[in-house]
Amino acid sequence: MTQHHQDQQPWSPTGWRELPARQQPAYPDKELLQSTLDSLRTLPPLVYPTEIEQLKKQMGAAAAGQRFILQGGDCAERFSECTQANITNKMKILLQMSLILTYGTRKPVVRLGRIAGQYAKPRSSAEETVNGVSYPSYRGDAVNDYELDAARRVPDPQRLMQAYSRSALTLNYIRAMINGGFADLRHAFAWKLHSIEKAKKWEEYRDIVETILDAIHFMESCGVDSYLLASVDFFTSHEGLLLEYESALTHRDPSSGRYYNMGAHMLWIGERTRQLDGAHVEYCRGLANPVGVKIGPDADPEEVIELLRRLNPANEEGKVTLITRMGMERVEKALPPLLRHIHQSKTSVTWSCDPMHGNTRTVSGGIKTRTFDHIEGELESCFRIHQENSSTLAGVHFELTGEDVTECTGGSANLQDKDLARNYVSTCDPRLNYSQSLEMAFLISRQVRLHS
Numbered sequence: 001m002t003q004h005h006q007d008q009q010p011w012s013p014t015g016w017r018e019l020p021a022r023q024q025p026a027y028p029d030k031e032l033l034q035s036t037l038d039s040l041r042t043l044p045p046l047v048y049p050t051e052i053e054q055l056k057k058q059m060g061a062a063a064a065g066q067r068f069i070l071q072g073g074d075c076a077e078r079f080s081e082c083t084q085a086n087i088t089n090k091m092k093i094l095l096q097m098s099l100i101l102t103y104g105t106r107k108p109v110v111r112l113g114r115i116a117g118q119y120a121k122p123r124s125s126a127e128e129t130v131n132g133v134s135y136p137s138y139r140g141d142a143v144n145d146y147e148l149d150a151a152r153r154v155p156d157p158q159r160l161m162q163a164y165s166r167s168a169l170t171l172n173y174i175r176a177m178i179n180g181g182f183a184d185l186r187h188a189f190a191w192k193l194h195s196i197e198k199a200k201k202w203e204e205y206r207d208i209v210e211t212i213l214d215a216i217h218f219m220e221s222c223g224v225d226s227y228l229l230a231s232v233d234f235f236t237s238h239e240g241l242l243l244e245y246e247s248a249l250t251h252r253d254p255s256s257g258r259y260y261n262m263g264a265h266m267l268w269i270g271e272r273t274r275q276l277d278g279a280h281v282e283y284c285r286g287l288a289n290p291v292g293v294k295i296g297p298d299a300d301p302e303e304v305i306e307l308l309r310r311l312n313p314a315n316e317e318g319k320v321t322l323i324t325r326m327g328m329e330r331v332e333k334a335l336p337p338l339l340r341h342i343h344q345s346k347t348s349v350t351w352s353c354d355p356m357h358g359n360t361r362t363v364s365g366g367i368k369t370r371t372f373d374h375i376e377g378e379l380e381s382c383f384r385i386h387q388e389n390s391s392t393l394a395g396v397h398f399e400l401t402g403e404d405v406t407e408c409t410g411g412s413a414n415l416q417d418k419d420l421a422r423n424y425v426s427t428c429d430p431r432l433n434y435s436q437s438l439e440m441a442f443l444i445s446r447q448v449r450l451h452s
């Protein structure tokens with residue numbers, strides 16, 4: 001099969017098995033894997049095709065500058081964190097950020113959580129060594145246990161079923177909250193989090209909410225019905241890493257004949273698994289879902305164009321989002337040629353910036369962190385470079401949490417490396433905490449206004 005003809009070949013949800021698949025768990029118990037996948041295939045989908053199409057339309061509108069995408073959540077969700085408090089706090093920070101962004105940019109925000117399925121992680125190294133002992137690396141709760149115990153680090157297929165169930169439970173609660181009016185703008189003061197006293201930006205947020213509430217009261221007193229403010233669209237996404245799991249959740253929609261991954265509204269392909277002739281690209285090319293691809297600083301522009309042709313042969317708007325994650329230092333050199341080549345190729349792309357993954361540094365003791373100023377630096381460069389190249393940055397992609405964690409340094413509380421140990425909770429990459437996330441939303445609003 002030649003590279004150029006692969007996209008014309010027939011596609012099936014499991015056709016990727018013919019191609020090399022990176023970052024897949026080596027399950028010792030193959031029979032248990034098969035029976036788990038068989039059960040997963042029979043279970044009801046988590047999302048519905050019309051919702052997926054709705055998101056694709058919104059992503060297309062964002063590419064045209066009519067909307068702005070906020071994609072965010074944990075690096076790795078944990079099964080143990082599938083609790084009311086945890087889900088509520090994540091929704092609170094995402095809703096607060098989206099309100100700040102809507103107000104600041106005057107654009108509707110596409111709310112896309114890294115949530116309800118973000119349970120699998122690609123790793124740089126297959127093993128980690130602690131106190132001279134080697135263990136298989138933790139690959140997310142869908143694969144193995146975080147606990148440092150050799151037996152518990154062995155990939156267990158039953159975890160796939162737990163991942164599906166926890167995703168369903170999480171999404172069920174999100175839907176209940178939204179249907180119940182939790183996202184109603186008139187309740188924007190109630191999205192208060194415990195760590196509010198520490199969030200210097202809360203005052204600024206409160207002023208925005210007061211202005212919005214005044215406007216709503218004015219509208220209502222004019223007789224305008226404001227019931228529409230009671231509900232919002234909220235979509236789910238995760239890295240489409242574990243291909244056996246993802247293909248078990250892929251179903252043909254009988255009314256359109258198209259295949260949808262019904263485990264999430266959007267999937268993305270990671271920087272480590274986006275090889276042109278690899279299994280992840282092959283799997284994703286047959287999906288009708290919007291698909292993201294992470295793009296690091298070493299990506300070859302011609303290869304990215306080929307990737308776009310492969311993933312989006314019909315050049316459908318909103319179908320592919322390129323999420324650049326180049327790092328503050330490398331973005332200046334690496335992004336402009338990519339934008340120019342893709343512009344010339346006339347392929348339709350939604351551009352997003354992940355200012356987290358190119359800015360990771362390890363401090364003594366082996367803790368991974370990211371500096372607020374570096375994150376902001378990449379984001380600002382990205383906005384400017386897009387404008388200089390007549391391109392639109394349609395959204396942002398963040399690892400963040402509503403909790404008061406100490407994982408990234410800087411921000412208004414000016415966390416230092418020495419503070420990281422205080423409340424470092426993430427099992428993989430460092431997330432912006434509640435106050436840093438709020439602050440970031442104001443910075444993004446400013447950038448969107450400056451560059452549109």
Ligand SMILES: O=C[C@H](O)[C@H](O)COP(=O)(O)O
Pocket residue numbers: 075121122123124125357428429
């Ligand atoms: O979340 C992204 C990757 O899984 C993560 O950055 C890899 O981390 P590692 O380099 O510690 O394996």
Ligand SMILES: C=C(OP(=O)(O)O)C(=O)O
Pocket residue numbers: 075122239269270271272294295325357429
């Ligand atoms: C693995 C991730 O990112 P990347 O593929 O960009 O390294 C991630 O988003 O957690």
Ligand SMILES: [Mn+2]
Pocket residue numbers: 075357399428429
């Ligand atoms: Mn990550």
